[in-house]
Amino acid sequence: MTLSSHFSPLRSQNICALALIFSCLFLVNSARAQNAQLAEPDSKTLVVEDAPEMNVIAFGKTVIVRKRVKDVFSWGGDVIVEGTVSGDVAVLGGAVIQKEGSEIAGAIIIIGGAYRPETVAPKRGPDAETVVFGMFEEEFREMAAEPSTILAPRFTASFFVQRVFSALFWFVITLLFVTIAPGAVSRSITHLRTSPLKVLAVGSGVLIAVLALAIVFLQALPDHLGAILSLMAFLLLMLAYGFGRIVLQVSLGKWLIKQALAERKMPEAAAIFFGVLAWTLVLSIPYAWTLAVFALFAAGCGLVATVRPSNAWRRQD
Structure with a gap:
């Protein structure tokens, strides 16, 4: 195949x-x-x-x-x-x-x-x-060729252009996801704010467990089956990363607007814009971006594992 x-x-x-x-x-x-x-x-x-x-x-x-x-x-x-x-x-x-x-x-x-x-x-x-x-x-x-650029990328013109396109990409993705599933994002933000340590701890455990399972699949199963299951595990981690980033961008954007304009309401798109911009800047900091990426993976895995479905879904079941 x-x-x-x-x-x-x-x-x-x-x-x-x-x-x-x-x-x-x-x-x-x-x-x-x-x-x-x-x-x-x-x-x-x-x-x-x-x-x-x-x-x-x-x-x-x-x-x-x-x-x-x-x-x-x-x-x-x-x-x-x-x-x-x-x-x-x-x-x-x-x-x-x-x-x-x-x-x-x-x-x-x-x-x-x-x-x-x-x-x-x-x-x-x-x-x-x-x-x-x-x-x-x-x-x-x-x-x-230059391993040092992994942790400390060079600030070139292409670097800044890449960040602009990245911010635009995540702004569109986040806006679409918030429009399609506002309840899931809202519940996740609330859960993250009330139990941040729990979310990160559970997410870190899930991340390590999934990587360990992928390794076991590659070692213990036949080549084709191990490769497929490991690829599935990797794709699940990337989906969790995307969800965690969306939630953290919206959460940070709302917090920034609240600090700057305490009594003035701003549209949801503004919160998304400022959240995306802030996370893009954080992920551009040499060396520190590695911790930020781990936090995004951990938050995404933790939210997927701990956030409960809405009551509407329960009634349908």
Whole structure:
């Protein structure tokens, strides 16, 4: 089965969170091996000869598999398979190039790149999965080349343009969600204000538990089933992140308006605008944005796990 998706880059923080989660899931059972089967002809290339039990991990390098290897992970570089990969191939910000006569028995997972087989019917394992998200390729390559930019991005023109588009995107999404489900947002804001520590504590536990389950799925289940369940867990976390961000943006926007204009009412769109702007600024602060992203994930997971449905839904049941 092949899954493919293409999106435009919106936020470097979301990109980093995506990369960190994805890397943890793949690297949990791997270790970078150093022996005679590995060669580095230059600073940008890693050549693997015959290492059937080796898990190869590379950052900012193109990996070339000459004969045999077990698993391959590359962040910011391509993977060129000339021989046989008995396990999985995963790439962040690069392409998987499968040469004629080569074989990839396990899953191919690509975020920010493409799968490029040189034959019409490349040799794959039975029921092998191919998951491709064609987004953020340049961002992943830049992060691999300069890891310091992950925590402290450079304040360039593209950085500010990206923040403007991000703020616009989240303003539209938040406004639509508040219009469609005002009750859910209102209940979540009330619950967050009355029990913030409970929400964050429960959300942190849920976040860690879901990541742990995803890791167990990858280790204990067959490749295709583990990949599907882990991807589902990741998508659930991203949905929780989106919901948590929407709620926190509206909540912060209302609080800011209340502090500035204590007795004057403002339209809901104004609260959303100021909340989105404030969170965009917070998520642009070097190093501090990592804590903010964790808080958004924790808040989203906590709200989903603890907020009760409305009485109207209960009566219908």
